[in-house]
Amino acid sequence: MSESKKVLLAVSGGIAAYKSAFLARELMRAGVEVRVLMTHGARAFVQPLTFQALTGFEVHTDLLDETAEAGMGHIELARWADLILVAPASANTIARIAQGSAEHLLGTVILATSAPVLLAPAMNKHMWANPAVQRNCAQITELGHELIEPDAGLQACGDVGAGRMPEPEVLSEIVISRLSSLHRAHPLEGKRVLITAGPTVEAIDPVRYLSNHSTGMMGYALARACRDAGADVTLVSGPVALNVPVGVKCTQVQSARDMLEACLKACTDQPFDLMIATAAVADYRTREAVPQKIKKSQDEMLLDLVKNPDVLATLAEQFPLTFHVGFAAETQRVEEYAKGKLGDKKLGAIVCNDVSRSDIGFGAVDNAVTLYFAGGESLELVKAPKDQIAKQLIFAIAPHLS
Numbered sequence: 111m112s113e114s115k116k117v118l119l120a121v122s123g124g125i126a127a128y129k130s131a132f133l134a135r136e137l138m139r140a141g142v143e144v145r146v147l148m149t150h151g152a153r154a155f156v157q158p159l160t161f162q163a164l165t166g167f168e169v170h171t172d173l174l175d176e177t178a179e180a181g182m183g184h185i186e187l188a189r190w191a192d193l194i195l196v197a198p199a200s201a202n203t204i205a206r207i208a209q210g211s212a213e214h215l216l217g218t219v220i221l222a223t224s225a226p227v228l229l230a231p232a233m234n235k236h237m238w239a240n241p242a243v244q245r246n247c248a249q250i251t252e253l254g255h256e257l258i259e260p261d262a263g264l265q266a267c268g269d270v271g272a273g274r275m276p277e278p279e280v281l282s283e284i285v286i287s288r289l290s291s292l293h294r295a296h297p298l299e300g301k302r303v304l305i306t307a308g309p310t311v312e313a314i315d316p317v318r319y320l321s322n323h324s325t326g327m328m329g330y331a332l333a334r335a336c337r338d339a340g341a342d343v344t345l346v347s348g349p350v351a352l353n354v355p356v357g358v359k360c361t362q363v364q365s366a367r368d369m370l371e372a373c374l375k376a377c378t379d380q381p382f383d384l385m386i387a388t389a390a391v392a393d394y395r396t397r398e399a400v401p402q403k404i405k406k407s408q409d410e411m412l413l414d415l416v417k418n419p420d421v422l423a424t425l426a427e428q429f430p431l432t433f434h435v436g437f438a439a440e441t442q443r444v445e446e447y448a449k450g451k452l453g454d455k456k457l458g459a460i461v462c463n464d465v466s467r468s469d470i471g472f473g474a475v476d477n478a479v480t481l482y483f484a485g486g487e488s489l490e491l492v493k494a495p496k497d498q499i500a501k502q503l504i505f506a507i508a509p510h511l512s
Contacts, residue, residue: 115142115143115289116142116143116144116145116191116192116193117137117142117143117144117145117191117193117194117195117285117289118145118146118147118187118191118193118195119133119134119137119161119195119197120146120147120149120194120195120196120197120216120219121146121147121148121156121161121197121198122149122152122196122198122199122200122202122203122216123149123150123152123154123155123200123202123203124152124198124200124232124233124275125155125266126197126275127152127155127156127198128155128156129198129275129277129278130161130197130198131161131164133197133278133281133282134146134161134164134165135278136278136281136282137282137285137286138164140282140286142285142286142289144165144167145165145167145187145190145191146158146161146162146165146167146169146170147169147170147171147187147216147219148161148169148170148171149203149214149215149216150171150214151200151202153171158171170187170215172215173213173214173215187219188218188219188220188222188223188224188225189223191223191225192225192289192292193225193227193228193285194219194223194226194228195228195229195230195281195285196216196227196228196229196230197228197229197230197275198230198231198232199229199230199232200231200232200233201231201233201237201238201243203216204231204243204246204247204250205242205243205246207220207227207250207255208246208247208249208250208253210253220255226255226256226288226292227254227255227256228255228256228257228258228288229250229255229256229257229258230258230260230276230281231247231257231260231275232274233260234265234267234269234273235265235269235270235272235273236269238260238271238273239271239272258276258281260272260273260274260275260276261274261275261276261277262274279353280356283355283356284356287334287337287356287357290338291338291340296339296340297339297340297505298336298339298340298341298383298384298508298511299339299340299341300340301341301342301384301511302341302342302380302381302382302383302384303336303341303342303343303344303382303383303384303385303386304344304346304373304376304377304382304384304385304386305329305332305333305343305344305345305346305386305387305388306329306347306369306387306388306389306421306422307326307328307329307330307332307333307346307347307348307350307388307389308325308347308348308350308390309322309326309348309349309389309390309392310348310363310364310365310368310369310389310390310391310392310418311348311349311364311392312366312392312394312396312418313364313365313395313396313399314399314400314404314413315399315400315403316400316403317403318404320392320394320396321392322390323390323472324348324350324389324390324472325350325352325473326347326348326388327496328388328477328496328500329345329347329386329388329389330347330350330352330354330355331496331497331499331500332386332388332503332504333345333355334355334358334497334500335497335501335503335504336386336504337355337356337357338501339501339505341384343355343358343359344358344359344360344361344376344382345359345360345361346360346361346363346369346372346373346376346389347360347361347362347363347389348362348364348369348389348390349362361376365392365395365418366392366418366419366421367395367418367419369389369421370419370421370424373421373425374424374428377425377429377432381429381431381432382429382432383433383511384432384433384435384507384511385422385425385426385432385433385434385435386435387421387422387435387436388437389421390439391418391420391421391422392418393417393418394415394416394417394418395416396415396416397414397415398414420455422434422436423454423456426455426456426457427456430456433459433507433510433511434456434457434458435458435460435461435507436451436452436455436459436460436461437460437461437462437463438451438460438462438463439462439463439465439472440462440463440464441464441465441466444462445462445480445482447462448460448461448462448480449482452484453484457484458483458510459481459482459483459484459507459510460481461479461480461481461482461503462479462482463477463479463480469493475495475496476493476495476496476499477491477493477494477496477499478491478492478493479491479499479503481506481507483510489506491503
């Protein structure tokens with residue numbers, strides 16, 4: 111990240127404090143500079159030395175610590191942070207912040223900062239449902255801070271319900287998204303974007319299917335990039351092992367016909383400004399899926415295949431006011447085939463890459479692509495992580511939407 115991204119991670123008392131160590135590491139892996147503040151209660155669960163070893167910086171603990179004041183006092187700490195994340199946010203900490211208390215370091219820093227403040231509550235399900243806690247949460251929101259809804263599930267006390275702190279990977283993505291909104295331009299502000307991603311699955315019988323090697327990584331990276339660029343993003347995804355990006359609406363589908371139906375419904379409900387088709391849609395399906403498992407009784411099995419509908423071409427024809435971007439994953443004559451699809455499907459642009467390369471093919475972390483526009487422009491993007499490629503593509507495509 112070229113821009114400065116500094117997060118003050120405030121850890122309050124609760125068993126979820128152990129997750130905050132993993133959260134600090136996730137943020138640092140994303141290029142964020144992290145400082146840690148711990149309440150007295152947090153130190154009963156995790157030692158400050160843990161965070162010092164992870165971040166390389168001394169942990170801030172006491173409001174009137176002479177050493178801390180000499181280095182980075184509460185005012186300087188409040189000025190330093192681009193964003194403050196309280197994770198976990200205990201019921202007691204939420205109450206103190208809601209009251210504007212300045213009797214401890216965390217409350218003082220929050221009163222003194224102009225940075226966004228995010229809180230990730232973590233507590234027993236009965237505490238979370240208590241009217242007093244909910245009243246304090248409402249007050250937190252009125253003060254302009256953001257509450258991250260807790261997860262539901264098995265809790266440390268044995269109860270099952272809402273109150274778990276979200277996983278570090280999820281919190282890290284939320285923080286990165288908020289930081290991006292602070293530092294980056296928003297070329298898709300106010301735009302609606304539809305993205306297809308992943309493979310489709312075409313049933314042969316109840317246990318077998320036709321599919322491909324697509325992992326959905328590029329499509330999900332584009333969903334994050336569009337979201338960070340200010341767009342309202344809808345994702346239609348085939349079966350993948352990826353978490354839906356925070357803030358993105360997602361419809362999960364199986365077959366090519368399912369994907370087309372979901373896209374048509376989304377486009378009919380409200381038109382999109384941009385549609386990016388990264389999904390690897392199966393070209394063929396069996397004429398009929400057999401209702402019972404086919405037994406292995408012969409040396410050969412013949413499948414009667416019929417052509418699937420072309421999702422992108424159908425959408426481009428029915429919704430011509432939307433700017434449609436296709437993806438061409440080829441193994442030979444990449445440019446020729448990509449430009450052919452660009453014209454045949456009447457697209458605004460197409461992104462092509464050579465999936466025969468093991469370093470950028472299906473499942474690879476990196477990608478290298480060339481972007482061709484219908485007007486004749488082109489842009490080559492050299493090998494880079496897919497998230498970076500996605501951002502470059504969005505900034506290149508955005509000016510064409512007008």
